[in-house]
Amino acid sequence: MKNDPDNYRRLVRRAALAASITATFLILAKLVAWISSGSASLLASLTDSLMDAAASLLNLLALRYATQPADAEHRFGHGKMESLAAMAQAMFIAGSSLLLILHGIDRLLHPSPLSEVGLAVAVMLFSTLATGLLLLYQGYVIRKTGSLAIKADALHYRSDLLMNCAVLLALGLTAWGIHLADALLAIGIGIYMAWSAKEIAQDAIQHLLDRELPATEQAKIIALAEAHPKVHGIHDLRTRQAGGTRFVQMHLELDDHLPLVDAHKIADEIEEDIRTVLENCDVIIHQDPISVVANNQSTKTDAAEASVSEPAEGDART
Structure with missing residues (x-):
């Protein structure tokens, strides 16, 4: 069951x-x-x-x-x-x-x-x-x-x-x-x-040590979340198991102007889908506006590029 x-x-x-x-x-x-x-x-x-x-x-x-x-x-x-x-x-x-x-x-x-x-x-x-x-x-x-x-x-x-x-x-x-x-x-x-x-x-x-769930189960979770027509993607998926209970946490990427009620409904639907496929799941979902996700990714990319291009202290003196 x-x-x-x-x-x-x-x-x-x-x-x-x-x-x-x-x-x-x-x-x-x-x-x-x-x-x-x-x-x-x-x-x-x-x-x-x-x-x-x-x-x-x-x-x-x-x-x-x-x-x-x-x-x-x-x-x-x-x-x-x-x-x-x-x-x-x-x-x-x-x-x-x-x-x-x-x-x-x-x-x-x-x-x-x-x-x-x-x-x-x-x-x-x-x-x-x-x-x-x-x-x-x-x-x-x-x-x-x-x-x-x-x-x-x-x-x-x-x-x-x-x-x-x-x-x-x-x-x-x-x-x-x-x-x-x-x-x-x-x-x-x-x-x-x-x-x-x-x-x-x-x-x-x-x-x-809270090892992640098997890769096959993580793949099922990702597929279920991304299959929803109003979900642009997911990130920060975290999983573990204690006894018979699986714990799943993730962030959903949704439209910026989606009403909170609708965002909550989408999260509930995905939670129910996951619980239907995986036994005894405790699911927590955070909803992120897609523009915030894009800005965060852009900021991380710029910071990485700056770190690579910045000369070392010794090179600057030279």
Whole structure:
């Protein structure tokens, strides 16, 4: 639904709750399987699920705050809490990846045989199915909302899905007598998780630094504004996103003698067009007379030319 904060709030909270519940069930199942088998790669998966549960719970709490409506002290809303939650998830993932790598190295140096491989395989098949279903739902929510926090959550659940497949492979290879596979795959999973944490952190930092909206979305905004028959052009387009809300600011170039009522109506029409195409937009438009824009551009051009043609102080003395 376009421009429906209630729908955004409902979807992201449900996705965060689903992730927390799924992670809790997976922890219990993997804990039993690891105690029974002693697999290093299964411990890697269990550790990742523990991090998943902690991150998803943090995500759930952060999203409950981030999706609150704007108030007198937070006029732009609370959406940046999503980016902070994503940063926290990145730290969780980075920490768990380091633990996995260290444990894998220890298992390489001190190998030990596995037991109850059949139970471990059954648990990992269940984990793979549950994680896949969760990712399908998270993908649906991301397509509807574009939530950064849910994207971060989905990223480490995708790594969890890959990890489940790697654990199954490790268990199979170990059963065939390739005992180093368990430790090596644990180390490989840890490295992959560290790389995932880097991507999440970079995206979150850019949102906190008010990165511009993607070029494709900016192009849509410009095209919608310039398509209006009474608009001569636009300038000073500025965009950013906080949580599920996009913020758009621009200046419209209009006829000098256009009545204020008409100028206001044009701005309202363009705002509505933008909100129809881009979800959850907060649009602010300033109307500029076309002659003022032309004079400003002429002044800037003259100043630039004067700066280029003016001799340097040393040249003047010469």
